[in-house]
Amino acid sequence: MSSVRPKRSDVHHPEPDGQVVPKLCESCEARHRGVCGALPGDDLLRLSKISVRKTLKSGESVVCDEDDVISFSNVLNGVVKLSKLLPDGRQQIVGLQFAPDFLGRPFRAESHLTAEASGDVHLCSFPRAEFESMMRDNPELEHRILAQTLEQLDEARDWMMTLGRKTAREKIASYLLMIARHSAPQPPSGQGVAIDLPLSRGDMADFLGLTIETVSRQMTALRKAKVIEFDSARAVRIPSLRALERAAGE
Amino acid sequence: MSSVRPKRSDVHHPEPDGQVVPKLCESCEARHRGVCGALPGDDLLRLSKISVRKTLKSGESVVCDEDDVISFSNVLNGVVKLSKLLPDGRQQIVGLQFAPDFLGRPFRAESHLTAEASGDVHLCSFPRAEFESMMRDNPELEHRILAQTLEQLDEARDWMMTLGRKTAREKIASYLLMIARHSAPQPPSGQGVAIDLPLSRGDMADFLGLTIETVSRQMTALRKAKVIEFDSARAVRIPSLRALERAAGE
DNA sequence: CGGCACGTTGAGCGGCGTCAATTTATGTGG
DNA sequence: CCACATAAATTGACGCCGCTCAACGTGCCG
Numbered sequence: 001m002s003s004v005r006p007k008r009s010d011v012h013h014p015e016p017d018g019q020v021v022p023k024l025c026e027s028c029e030a031r032h033r034g035v036c037g038a039l040p041g042d043d044l045l046r047l048s049k050i051s052v053r054k055t056l057k058s059g060e061s062v063v064c065d066e067d068d069v070i071s072f073s074n075v076l077n078g079v080v081k082l083s084k085l086l087p088d089g090r091q092q093i094v095g096l097q098f099a100p101d102f103l104g105r106p107f108r109a110e111s112h113l114t115a116e117a118s119g120d121v122h123l124c125s126f127p128r129a130e131f132e133s134m135m136r137d138n139p140e141l142e143h144r145i146l147a148q149t150l151e152q153l154d155e156a157r158d159w160m161m162t163l164g165r166k167t168a169r170e171k172i173a174s175y176l177l178m179i180a181r182h183s184a185p186q187p188p189s190g191q192g193v194a195i196d197l198p199l200s201r202g203d204m205a206d207f208l209g210l211t212i213e214t215v216s217r218q219m220t221a222l223r224k225a226k227v228i229e230f231d232s233a234r235a236v237r238i239p240s241l242r243a244l245e246r247a248a249g250e
Numbered sequence: 251m252s253s254v255r256p257k258r259s260d261v262h263h264p265e266p267d268g269q270v271v272p273k274l275c276e277s278c279e280a281r282h283r284g285v286c287g288a289l290p291g292d293d294l295l296r297l298s299k300i301s302v303r304k305t306l307k308s309g310e311s312v313v314c315d316e317d318d319v320i321s322f323s324n325v326l327n328g329v330v331k332l333s334k335l336l337p338d339g340r341q342q343i344v345g346l347q348f349a350p351d352f353l354g355r356p357f358r359a360e361s362h363l364t365a366e367a368s369g370d371v372h373l374c375s376f377p378r379a380e381f382e383s384m385m386r387d388n389p390e391l392e393h394r395i396l397a398q399t400l401e402q403l404d405e406a407r408d409w410m411m412t413l414g415r416k417t418a419r420e421k422i423a424s425y426l427l428m429i430a431r432h433s434a435p436q437p438p439s440g441q442g443v444a445i446d447l448p449l450s451r452g453d454m455a456d457f458l459g460l461t462i463e464t465v466s467r468q469m470t471a472l473r474k475a476k477v478i479e480f481d482s483a484r485a486v487r488i489p490s491l492r493a494l495e496r497a498a499g500e
Numbered sequence: 501c502g503g504c505a506c507g508t509t510g511a512g513c514g515g516c517g518t519c520a521a522t523t524t525a526t527g528t529g530g
Numbered sequence: 531c532c533a534c535a536t537a538a539a540t541t542g543a544c545g546c547c548g549c550t551c552a553a554c555g556t557g558c559c560g
Contacts (some may be wrong), residue, residue, distance in 0.1 A: 084407065086499055090415045094407035107397060111404045139389040146396040147357060153399060154361045156406040157334065157344040163413035164459025165340045168548065201507060209414025214548055216508055233507060233556090249336055418516065451539060461517055466540055483525075483539060 022048035030074040030124060034100030035148065038140040047134065051126040056117035062103065071125050072104030078121030079198040083114050083206065093207040095156065096198070098182055102148055106132060118198050163209050166249055171208040172218045173248035176228065180238055192239040194231065201233075222247065272298035280324040280374060284350030285398065288390040297384065301376040306367035312353065321375050322354035328371030329448040333364050333456065343457040345406065346448070348432055352398055356382060368448050413459050416499055421458040422468045423498035426478065430488060442489040444481065451483075472497065 020041045025048050030036045075097050082095040097103055105111060135142045162174045183195050205215045222228045227247050229237045238244050270291050275298050280286045325347050332345040347353055355361060385392045412424045433445050455465045472478045477497050479487045488494050
């Protein structure tokens with residue numbers, strides 16, 4: 001299920017201030033906003049020597065259900081779906097990971113979770129054991145992992161409200177709102193916010209606890225209500241975030 | 251909303267090995283299984299001096315939505331509901347905390363969450379600032395917080411599957427199963443597992459994304475299907491956990 | 501062009517919500 | 531102890547939102 005193309009990286013060079021920063025990490029978002037920002041130069045070097053870049057094509061999975069997790073990753077770009085499966089095939093997407101999120105479940109097997117690329121994804125991947133050992137040595141690293149985990153817990157609980165108490169229409173609006181908030185801020189064009197939808201209708205359904213047909217119908221309904229406009233099936237514009245928030249029940 | 255009766259505690263005495271263990275902490279579950287287990291004697295003493303026991307009556311809240319969180323707590327016994335509210339009044343319970351769970355959201359305001367006692371609850375409560383400072387000094391303490399946060403994230407994601415993809419019947423069964431797994435293990439009596447239900451039908455509805463009436467009907471349906479037996483409305487017996495798991499769709 | 505995945509739309513049904521009545525627990529004062 | 535009040539839980543009748551099944555449209559690639 002997961003065919004990836006690793007590329008070993010041990011190139012590095014000194015920074016102006018004498019600190020050694022691996023070349024691979026130089027322009028990496030995760031080094032600034034992600035967990036790697038916690039690492040001093042020498043630890044970063046140690047980690048970069050054992051880390052590999054991976055490219056996943058759409059649909060390829062990082063960790064399969066029940067697999068032992070042998071590696072952690074940072075998401076460099078793209079979107080990773082975290083999903084669960086019931087024995088009879090019903091599926092629920094329980095989270096989306098964007099750059100520069102950390103991917104992995106420290107101290108435990110991945111709790112029956114599947115991580116799959118939605119669209120092409122670039123990862124920076126490293127061995128589990130080595131990273132956990134660095135976490136023990138480096139409290140600041142563990143602190144960052146904790147901070148991210150707490151944020152993900154907040155997001156998961158927000159989504160529980162959406163799944164349990166919102167109507168189909170409100171669920172769709174909530175999803176669009178979430179994507180808009182994760183999108184890069186745009187120059188105020190007066191034409192509203194344009195966003196690309198990383199998930200197919202089917203994945204949106206699995207994320208929102210709906211069927212494909214209901215997702216499609218409610219997208220149409222929001223368009224007819226002029227809350228959104230379609231550039232294509234996978235790209236919409238939002239004339240008024242306020243109106244979308246109202247549609248999301250917030 | 252929250253009227254509590256604090257009782258200052260600074261009594262303590264030396265342990266046989268010379269280590270000082272505050273008297274208050276001596277028989278405390280949280281010291282062994284909870285986060286306090288991470289603390290050496292002197293830190294435990296420091297924390298115990300600023301901690302207070304609180305008793306909440308059913309329905310009293312620990313942290314109100316939008317309040318600044320001024321304290322963290324350990325749950326000593328009882329059950330605490332974590333819930334969210336939509337502007338129009340719809341409610342969703344996003345988690346249950348049992349002893350010896352840690353209660354609080356480090357590094358941030360409580361993300362619009364309400365924590366409320368379901369039945370009488372005993373807490374051990376301490377000032378936020380002091381505890382966060384101890385977290386900085388003591389990586390092992392932060393490590394335990396991380397471990398618990400990761401578990402809660404797993405649980406939240408499990409529940410997302412339940413909320414998004416299961417039928418009313420399966421949701422009820424999943425809830426009963428979760429309570430059974432949190433209950434103290436019982437001597438094999440041959441009469442099945444007896445469990446007390448900490449939530450009212452209304453709270454079960456808010457936890458499962460259902461209405462009171464549907465909860466009641468599906469409880470009756472499970473009884474008629476002989477998956478559960480009623481000792482009272484708040485206490486059931488489970489003849490076969492396997493059968494209950496099947497009813498939960500697992 | 502055909503083949504295929506993805507998305508949209510329609511018709512009809514059923515699970516769960518709504519509204520309402522009744523029964524059962526829980527407490528409170530005489 | 532009973533009488534009464536109040537809340538919690540159950541049960542029934544009915545309607546609607548979202549699911550099912552099916553047909554059709556659309557874009558992409560060989």
